[in-house]
Amino acid sequence: xxxxxxxDSQTNAGKALAGxxxxxxxxxxxxxxxxxxxxxxxxxQFLFSTLIWFLVGGMLALGIRxxxxxxxxxxxxxxxxxxxxxxxxxxxxxxxxxVTMHATVMIFFVIIPVLAGAFGxxxxxxxxxxxxxxFPTLNMLxxxxxxxxxxxxxxxxxxxxxxxxxxxxxxxxxxIFAGQGQTLWLIGLTLVGISxxxxxxxxxxxxxxxxxxxxxxxxxxxxxxxxxxxAVLQAFALPVLTAAGFMALSDRLFGTGFFLAEGAxxxxxxxxxxxxxxxxxxxxxxxxSHPAVYIMILxxxxxxxxxxSCFSRKPLFGYKPMVYSLAGIAGLGFIVWxxxxxxSGMNPALGMTFMVSTMMIALxxxxxxxxxxxxxxxxxLQFTTPMLFAISxxxxxxxxxxxxxxxxxxxxxxxxxxxxxxxxxxxYVLFAGTAMAVMGAIYFWFPKMFGRTMNDSWGKVHFxxxxxxxxxxxxxxxxxxxxxxxRRLADPYHYGTFRHLLPINQFMSWCAxxxxxxxxxxxxxxxxxxxxxxxxxxxxxxANGLEWQAPSPPGHGNFDFQPMIxxxxxxxxxxxxxxxxxxxxxxxxxxxxxxxxxxxPTKEA
Amino acid sequence: xxxxxxxxxxxxxxxxxxxxxxxxxxxxxVATFALAPYLNDIAPAYFKRPVxxxxxxxxxxxxxxxxxMFILWxxxxxxxxxxxxxxxxxxKYEANTNTKKVAYSHGSHSLEVVWTIIPxxxxxxIAIYQMDAWAAAKMRAPDxxxxxxxTGRQFNWDFRYPGPDNELYTSDDIVRTxxxxxxxxxxxxxLRITSADVLHSFFLPNLRLKQDVIPGMAQNMWFTATETxxxxxxxxxxxxxGHYKMKARIHLVTRPQFEAQLEEFRKExxxxxxxxxxxx
Numbered sequence: 001x002x003x004x005x006x007x008d009s010q011t012n013a014g015k016a017l018a019g020x021x022x023x024x025x026x027x028x029x030x031x032x033x034x035x036x037x038x039x040x041x042x043x044x045q046f047l048f049s050t051l052i053w054f055l056v057g058g059m060l061a062l063g064i065r066x067x068x069x070x071x072x073x074x075x076x077x078x079x080x081x082x083x084x085x086x087x088x089x090x091x092x093x094x095x096x097x098x099v100t101m102h103a104t105v106m107i108f109f110v111i112i113p114v115l116a117g118a119f120g121x122x123x124x125x126x127x128x129x130x131x132x133x134x135f136p137t138l139n140m141l142x143x144x145x146x147x148x149x150x151x152x153x154x155x156x157x158x159x160x161x162x163x164x165x166x167x168x169x170x171x172x173x174x175x176i177f178a179g180q181g182q183t184l185w186l187i188g189l190t191l192v193g194i195s196x197x198x199x200x201x202x203x204x205x206x207x208x209x210x211x212x213x214x215x216x217x218x219x220x221x222x223x224x225x226x227x228x229x230x231a232v233l234q235a236f237a238l239p240v241l242t243a244a245g246f247m248a249l250s251d252r253l254f255g256t257g258f259f260l261a262e263g264a265x266x267x268x269x270x271x272x273x274x275x276x277x278x279x280x281x282x283x284x285x286x287x288x289s290h291p292a293v294y295i296m297i298l299x300x301x302x303x304x305x306x307x308x309s310c311f312s313r314k315p316l317f318g319y320k321p322m323v324y325s326l327a328g329i330a331g332l333g334f335i336v337w338x339x340x341x342x343x344s345g346m347n348p349a350l351g352m353t354f355m356v357s358t359m360m361i362a363l364x365x366x367x368x369x370x371x372x373x374x375x376x377x378x379x380x381l382q383f384t385t386p387m388l389f390a391i392s393x394x395x396x397x398x399x400x401x402x403x404x405x406x407x408x409x410x411x412x413x414x415x416x417x418x419x420x421x422x423x424x425x426x427x428y429v430l431f432a433g434t435a436m437a438v439m440g441a442i443y444f445w446f447p448k449m450f451g452r453t454m455n456d457s458w459g460k461v462h463f464x465x466x467x468x469x470x471x472x473x474x475x476x477x478x479x480x481x482x483x484x485x486x487r488r489l490a491d492p493y494h495y496g497t498f499r500h501l502l503p504i505n506q507f508m509s510w511c512a513x514x515x516x517x518x519x520x521x522x523x524x525x526x527x528x529x530x531x532x533x534x535x536x537x538x539x540x541x542x543a544n545g546l547e548w549q550a551p552s553p554p555g556h557g558n559f560d561f562q563p564m565i566x567x568x569x570x571x572x573x574x575x576x577x578x579x580x581x582x583x584x585x586x587x588x589x590x591x592x593x594x595x596x597x598x599x600x601p602t603k604e605a
Numbered sequence: 606x607x608x609x610x611x612x613x614x615x616x617x618x619x620x621x622x623x624x625x626x627x628x629x630x631x632x633x634x635v636a637t638f639a640l641a642p643y644l645n646d647i648a649p650a651y652f653k654r655p656v657x658x659x660x661x662x663x664x665x666x667x668x669x670x671x672x673x674m675f676i677l678w679x680x681x682x683x684x685x686x687x688x689x690x691x692x693x694x695x696x697k698y699e700a701n702t703n704t705k706k707v708a709y710s711h712g713s714h715s716l717e718v719v720w721t722i723i724p725x726x727x728x729x730x731i732a733i734y735q736m737d738a739w740a741a742a743k744m745r746a747p748d749x750x751x752x753x754x755x756t757g758r759q760f761n762w763d764f765r766y767p768g769p770d771n772e773l774y775t776s777d778d779i780v781r782t783x784x785x786x787x788x789x790x791x792x793x794x795x796l797r798i799t800s801a802d803v804l805h806s807f808f809l810p811n812l813r814l815k816q817d818v819i820p821g822m823a824q825n826m827w828f829t830a831t832e833t834x835x836x837x838x839x840x841x842x843x844x845x846x847g848h849y850k851m852k853a854r855i856h857l858v859t860r861p862q863f864e865a866q867l868e869e870f871r872k873e874x875x876x877x878x879x880x881x882x883x884x885x
Contacts, residue, residue, distance in 0.1 A: 093846035167843045173820060174803040174845060261821025266759060266802035267845065278804060278819050313700070318712035321721075343806065345819045348743035352736060359732040363725050370720040371712070373690050378708030380700040383623045391695065395630050398687050402680035409676055409731060411669045411738035414815050418806060418841040467626070475634065479641045482673075484659055484810040486841050490849035497659055497810055497837045503651040573707035580707070 035144075037136035038556060042143050043122030044449065047442075049146065050114040053105055054435075058516045060102035067095050069502075069509035071491045095490035096165040097181075103168035104153065104185065107296070108192045111430060113146065114438055115299040116199055116234070120227045122449065124203055126547035126554060127224050129212025129563035134205040142198035145191050152188035156181040167488065169289070172259030172281040176251045177267040183252055190245045193238050200231035200238075207231075212546070214565030218323070219584070221545055221569040222316065225323050226302025229330045233291045233298075237334070241288030244281060251276075282344055286337035294333045296430060298326060300437035301368060304390045306569070307444050308375050310543045311387035313580045315570040317374030318367075325364035332361040342413045351410055358408040365401050369394065379573075380580075384541075385459030389440025392467050393433055400428030403478065418488075421481020427474045439466070439522070446526075447540045451552040452533030458525045465518040472511035476504050542581045545569050549585050624695035631688035635681065659810040662790075662836070662857065664829040666813035668738045676731065742814075746825045751797040752788065757805030757818045760847035762786070762838060766867060773797065779870045784853040786838065789863040790830040799823045806842035809855060817842050830857045 036042060059078060066075040067090045079088025090098070121139065125132055133139045156163040161179030164170070170189075175182050207220070207228045220228075247258040257264070257273030259281045264271040309316040316322065338346060338354030372394045381387065403425040407413050416422065439462075447453045485498050492498045539548040546569070550559050563585050571582035576589060640647075645655040658670055697703065754765040754773055764786050768777025788794055798807050800818040807826065808815040811834075816826050840851035858866065 091846075092849055096843065096846060096848065099843075165846065171804055171843070174843065177803065261819075264802070264820055274821075278821075312698070312707075314707045315709065315711045317710065318717055321712065321717045343815050344817045345822060345824055348739065351743070352739060355735075355739070356732050359728040360725075362728055363721065366724040367717070367721055369687065370716075373687065373694065374710075374712065374716070376691070376694040376698065378705075378710065379694075379698050380703050380707050381695060381698050382700045383695075388623060391627065391691070395627055395688060395691055398684060398691075399630075399634065402684055405680055405728075405731065406673065406676050409672060409735050411735050411742055412673050412676065414742060415669055415673075415810070415813050417815055418808075464626070471630070471633070475637060479637060479656060482641070482658060483656060484808075484839075486808070486839055488843045488848065492849070494849060495837045495839060495852055497839070500645075500652050500654040500656065504656070570711075573709045575709060 035140060037132070037140050039121045039125050039133045039136070039139060040449075040554060040558075042139050043118050043120075045143050046113050046117030046121060046146075047119075047449075049150070050110050050118060053109040053150075054114075055519075057102055057105040057110055058519070060098050060105065062513060062516055063090060063098045064095070064102060065509040065512040066090065067098075067490060068492070069506040071493060090490075092490035093162065093165060096167075096488065097162050099488050100164050100167050100185075101153075101157075104164065104189075106430070107168060107292070108189060109146075109150070109153070111296045111434055111438075112192070112196065112292070115296065115434070116196065116203070116227065116230055117143065117146075119223070119299060119303065119438075119441055119445070120199065120203055120230075122445070123223055123547060124206055124227055125210070126448070126550055126558055127221050127545060127569075128207060128210060129215055129546050129559065129565065130206060130210035131557040131559070133202050134210055135202050138198050138202050142195045142202065145195035145198065149188040149191035149195070152184045152191065156184035156188070159184065169285060170248065170281070171285075172248065172251070172278045173261070173264050173266055173271075175248060175281075176259060176264075176271070177269050183249065186245050186249050186252070190242055190249075193242045193245070196234050197238050197242075200234040203227055203231035204235065212563040212565055215546070215563075215584075216565075218320070219565055219568045221302070222305035222319075222322060222326075223299065223302035225326055226299040229326045230295045230298050233295055233330050233333060237288045237291040240284055244284035244288075247284075248281065279341075279345060282341055282346075283337070286340045287334075290337040290340065291330075291333045293426075293429075294329055297434055298329065300393065300434040300441075301326070303441045303444075304393045304437050305372070305375070306543075306545065307386050307390040307440055308372055308394070309570045309572060310444075310541055310545075311382045311384055311390070312376050312379030313382070313572045314375060314379035315568075315572055316371070317377070318371040319568065319570065321367055322371050325367045328364040329361060332357060332364070336361055339408060339413075342410050343417050355408060355410045359405070362401065362405060362408070365397075369398060369401065384443075385454070385456050385463055386440040386444035388460065388463045388467075389436050389443065392463070393437040393440065396428055396432035396436060396470075399475075400425055400433055403428065415484060416481050418486055419481045420477040420485045420487060423487055424474055424477030424481055427477070432470050432474060436466070436470075439463075442526070444541070445547075446529065446533075447536045448547055448550075448552050448554070450530055450533070451535060452529055453536045453540055454529040454533060455525050458521055462518065462521040462525065465521070466515065469511050469515035469518065473508050473515055476508050480504060539583070542579070544571055544581050544583050546584050549583055621696065621699075624692050624699070627688070627695055628692040631685045631692075634684060634688070638677070638681070661811065661813060662830055662832040662834060663812040663814070664831055665738075665741060668741075669813045672735055672738060679727070679731075747793050747795055747827055749793065749795050751825070752794045753786065753796055754823075755786070755796055755798040755807055755818070756801050757799075757807065757840065757844070757851070758801040759803065759845050760840075760851040762807070762840075762851070762853040763801075766870070768871070779867065779874055781870060784838075786853060786855045787863055787866045788830065788855065788857055789860045790833050790857045792860070793827060793829045796826045797823050798826050803844050804842045805840050805844045805851065808839040808841035809836065810839060811836040812855075815841055833857050833859060833862075 062078055074088035159180040161181055163181040164185035166175035166178050166182055250256045251258055255272035257276040259278050260271045260274050260276045262274035264274050305316055336358045339358040342351045443454055443459050480501055483501055485501055493502055538552050546563055565584050566588055567584055569584055573580050574582045642655050642657040644652040750771055756763040764781045766779045767773045770777055798818045800820045804817055806815055806817045812828050814828055834857050836855050838853035838855050840848060
């Protein structure tokens with residue numbers, strides 16, 4: 001079965017629809033829903049898995065917030081669930097485990113797989129007019145490589161010494177001397193890497209090779225550009241992390257000393273070999289993990305661009321500058337990793353170089369922000385739930401982007417490095433930015449995925465509460481950072497310098513507890529709408545994108561016609577048609593009402 | 606969907622509601638920073654000290670604080686303008702209130718040029734503006750002998766002062782493990798910092814200094830303290846389960862007091878016998 005769709009796909013998109021239908025009928029439940037080769041099922045598998053891990057990551061965050069608000073007090077209800085054994089009290093080793101695993105789960109099991117795995121898989125073939133991915137079997141494997149990672153990380157909570165406690169950055173030498181959990185963490189990370197690599201090879205090939213007739217690169221929606229650039233970043237950066245992961249494993253298991261200085265001792269253990277350099281880990285780790293920061297935001301930027309244009313009923317402002325700035329972020333993204341290491345002991349002259357490249361990477365982000373504002377200017381904005389989430393992405397990304405300039409300024413970074421200013425910055429980018437964009441994307445593409453719409457009013461309630469509360473949780477972190485409040489301290493109030501910040505932390509923690517609780521609204525709305533949501537047609541939002549021309553939900557092979565593409569995805573409010581949208585597949589009118597000729601249908605939109 | 610919003614009342618206040626919600630972002634954003642330093646005055650029962658930068662007792666600290674404030678003002682202005690525009694567009698172009706035809710525009714080349722060049726110049730300016738402060742803090746080490754060697758270890762800071770010979774690693778060195786670092790004010794001091802096991806970070810909030818310490822690698826840190834007093838030394842790099850309690854204190858004293866303190870340490874060392882060591 002596996003070779004047939006692949007062979008079909010390589011010839012041309014959607015030519016062998018009949019063949020696919022046969023498969024759909026003969027497939028067993030296991031083949032259809034579990035070991036499926038269909039990109040849509042794989043996308044949904046990623047979506048459901050990541051949503052469950054999102055919940056786990058949120059619970060871990062609550063443990064952190066409890067400890068910061070009420071240090072050493074037993075945590076009610078959740079305490080024992082997040083690993084505190086002694087009647088709910090969180091001991092310091094559990095606290096360091098919580099900060100480590102919260103970040104690990106959110107980054108590697110939620111944000112990266114939900115963007116590339118869930119939305120990438122689901123949307124790429126639909127948006128470019130292909131019947132499936134270029135390599136369906138590889139695609140299935142990319143999901144199933146996540147499971148051993150889930151098992152490795154999930155089981156690490158139960159091994160002797162608990163899950164990894166070295167921070168999500170796994171800095172050597174601490175990580176080399178840490179307990180069993182750290183080995184499982186490294187194995188889990190490597191498996192996630194394999195999954196991402198399989199996915200990225202597939203995405204690049206699919207986007208380059210399998211576009212429908214007429215779908216030129218510059219007619220691709222921004223979502224696809226975001227996915228494409230992300231895939232390129234992953235393909236080039238991931239091998240470094242994988243290699244570094246194996247070196248760290250080898251240091252731990254076979255007594256090598258890549259990341260250990262001569263005569264290294266820690267945690268009452270002595271290393272068998274030395275002569276290595278702890279900073280080497282940081283260089284290798286950030287060489288991947290800085291591009292990974294963009295892997296975690298570029299697809300979200302793409303999806304937000306699509307949603308903003310659709311509900312502004314107006315073409316995306318500056319399509320090409322948007323594409324070029326994506327490429328600019330990707331290119332510069334490879335030469336800024338050192339800004340995580342300004343105070344690490346790296347040569348300060350090198351720090352200055354990284355400072356300049358870091359300042360420059362703010363530029364493409366600024367260009368994108370201005371273009372989003374330009375998209376909304378002069379439109380007819382419809383404040384649907386996805387639109388509100390998309391606008392909040394722009395609003396929050398401004399905060400997260402601007403706070404980055406403080407850290408890029410090396411002298412300021414001396415003080416705010418490893419303080420809550422950093423925590424504020426990346427939560428504004430990753431939670432208030434990416435996670436909000438993902439929420440918006442779920443509301444936006446849910447009708448396509450399940451043929452039903454989610455409840456818009458409850459969606460707005462969910463948005464309102466999430467938006468207000470997330471700002472209450474994360475905005476005061478800037479102020480904490482100005483007060484030099486450090487990250488990852490189980491009891492910061494132990495220092496007189498930070499004792500007066502307890503009331504702010506208590507306020508933030510209570511907002512965090514409520515923030516997590518109100519996600520119930522989303523969960524209920526999601527599950528209810530899966531079964532009882534009002535049915536919708538192919539194009540409930542009157543959007544232009546190709547995916548909206550397929551049935552909702554699309555069947556095996558996606559399109560029930562051969563898509564032909566005549567224009568870009570953002571032709572809203574075009575004077576050539578009566579309605580305010582102009583789908584990419586709609587042939588140009590024989591003679592346009594404005595009298596303009598259409599003799600050049602391939603003209604760039 | 607917008608079609609469902611047929612209710613007349615909803616049409617009137619809901620659009621404004623959402624734009625006003627987003628207007629709250631710059632208002633509360635600016636208000637938070639404006640209010641923070643006064644929280645101590647407003648509610649002294651909750652905020653025992655001003656919620657702002659920790660007190661600065663270094664000669665170079667003002668450069669860093671000023672740079673922070675400069676960037677805060679600059680980004681603050683950009684923040685208010687962009688968030689303000691976002692609010693204005695949401696207010697003005699809401700589908701039900703905007704009766705005009707949509708602006709069928711794919712972009713503007715001249716606008717792109719403007720909003721590329723202005724941020725580029727600004728960012729380059731910040732980049733060049735700060736270089737000197739960075740070089741002063743991390744690159745221009747003074748040519749003086751180290752006054753103390755600081756060693757981070759799980760979970761304590763050890764301090765080793767050179768003895769009367771003014772040279773480290775000789776038999777007359779004084780090693781203190783009691784977590785109290787004494788240094789003179791009013792003169793430039795050079796610290797040699799390193800680690801005995803894992804990464805730590807030697808963080809002095811009141812002196813605006815931070816440097817990760819790395820096993821197998823000695824680094825220099827230098828500063829001039831301006832005021833006597835006692836302040837926290839914080840470990841700012843995760844170093845294990847006891848990271849949170851890896852606390853020490855820096856005692857900034859006058860030169861004569863510093864000499865006297867070292868003399869006292871020396872006496873203590875000379876009278877110490879093996880039997881004095883605490884039994885496990």
